[in-house]
Each structure stands twice: as structure tokens, then as C-alpha cells.
Amino acid sequence: MAKVTGVQHIAIAVNDMASALKLYRDILGMELKSAQGLQASYEQTGLLVDMKRPRRLYNLDMGNGSVLTLAEIPDGQLSGRKSGFAVALWPGEDEEPGFLGGVDHIGMNVDSEADLVELHGALKEAGYRVSEIQRLGVNPWWKQFFFYDTDGNAMEITTWDWGDPAWEERRKMLQGDGQAMLFQDPEPVW
Numbered sequence: 001m002a003k004v005t006g007v008q009h010i011a012i013a014v015n016d017m018a019s020a021l022k023l024y025r026d027i028l029g030m031e032l033k034s035a036q037g038l039q040a041s042y043e044q045t046g047l048l049v050d051m052k053r054p055r056r057l058y059n060l061d062m063g064n065g066s067v068l069t070l071a072e073i074p075d076g077q078l079s080g081r082k083s084g085f086a087v088a089l090w091p092g093e094d095e096e097p098g099f100l101g102g103v104d105h106i107g108m109n110v111d112s113e114a115d116l117v118e119l120h121g122a123l124k125e126a127g128y129r130v131s132e133i134q135r136l137g138v139n140p141w142w143k144q145f146f147f148y149d150t151d152g153n154a155m156e157i158t159t160w161d162w163g164d165p166a167w168e169e170r171r172k173m174l175q176g177d178g179q180a181m182l183f184q185d186p187e188p189v190w
Contacts (some may be wrong), residue, residue, distance in 0.1 A: 001118075004119075006065060007106060010048070011071055011107065014071070014072055015072070015074055017070060030060035031060065032058060033059045035056065035059075035185045036052055037186045038055060038183055056071075057072075069104055072090060105153075105156055107157075109160075117133065123147055126142065131146040141158060142158050142160050
């Protein structure tokens with residue numbers, strides 16, 4: 001039986017990648033694993049044409065196989081909402097409590113494409129609206145689908161599917177100078 005095996009990534013929107021990197025990489029110590037400028041991806045796939053599009057997508061290693069994905073949306077009106085959960089624990093006691101929020105979506109990992117397909121079917125059968133299984137991006141290393149949970153939280157089920165024979169070719173591509181494939185931002189923020 002297919003099951004989620006962990007948090008693969010948590011995606012958050014940021015207005016300024018340089019400021020976000022100062023916090024998450026420089027202060028909190030997360031290692032930058034990939035840095036993508038996304039214009040080429042939009043042009044190549046034709047996706048996300050009618051919505052506010054992230055300019056960059058950077059992935060930072062949180063450890064234990066989990067990734068923090070920063071999606072830079074320079075002109076986005078980000079809520080900056082404060083948590084409404086355990087209000088007394090958060091700084092700014094004079095501030096009015098906000099609402100839960102701020103995370104764009106949570107990507108949950110499964111071990112294989114077979115597990116991905118099984119959970120996709122199970123969610124559809126249970127009445128959830130789910131996207132098709134997709135490969136996205138300039139370098140589509142993973143497979144995923146998207147849905148909303150019972151409270152409207154955006155969720156993704158994803159797999160790197162290390163057993164996929166295509167990984168042999170991907171490993172060759174990542175050796176030596178191939179590592180540069182993970183860092184294709186034409187205007188990098190370092």
C-alpha cells in the first residue's frame with residue numbers, strides 16, 4: 001500500500017530572494033541545493049501564463065531529505081500573516097493575532113511513481129479534485145500532482161522515484177560540470 005514517507009518540501013513565497021537567502025542560508029545555515037531562473041521554464045512549458053509568476057525558485061536543504069523552496073515573486077502582495085495557532089507563543093504581543101497561513105504549499109514525498117499513481121487514484125476515488133500527474137520545470141527531475149485538503153490547504157504529492165531508469169542518465173548529467181544544471185538562474189542572487 002502506498003503511503004507518504006515524509007515532507008519532501010515546503011514552498012513559501014518571498015518578495016526578495018537576496019533577503020530570504022540572508023535568513024535561511026546565511027543565518028539558519030541551510031545549504032543552497034539549486035537556483036533556477038524561471039523565465040526559460042515558462043517559455044519552454046507554457047505553464048503559469050495567466051498568474052503572478054515567480055522569478056526565481058531556490059531550494060535549500062533542511063536536512064533529513066526535506067527542502068525549503070523559496071519562490072521569489074517580486075511584485076507579489078504577500079500577506080505576511082501571523083499565526084493564529086498558539087498566539088501567546090509568537091513575538092509581538094501588542095499585535096492583533098492573524099490567521100494561519102504564509103506557506104504556499106506542502107510537498108509530501110512518496111517512494112515511487114507507482115505509489116504516486118496509487119495515491120492519485122485513491123484521492124480521486126475519495127472525491128478530491130486532483131491535478132494530473134506532471135513533470136514540471138526546465139529539468140523535470142520529479143513527478144507530482146496537486147490537490148487541496150479538506151480545509152483548502154494546498155498540497156502536493158511528489159516523488160524523485162530513484163528507481164526510475166531515467167535516473168542513470170540524470171546522474172551522468174549531474175557529474176562534473178553537469179552540476180551547473182541545478183543552478184540556471186541568469187541573474188543569480190548570491
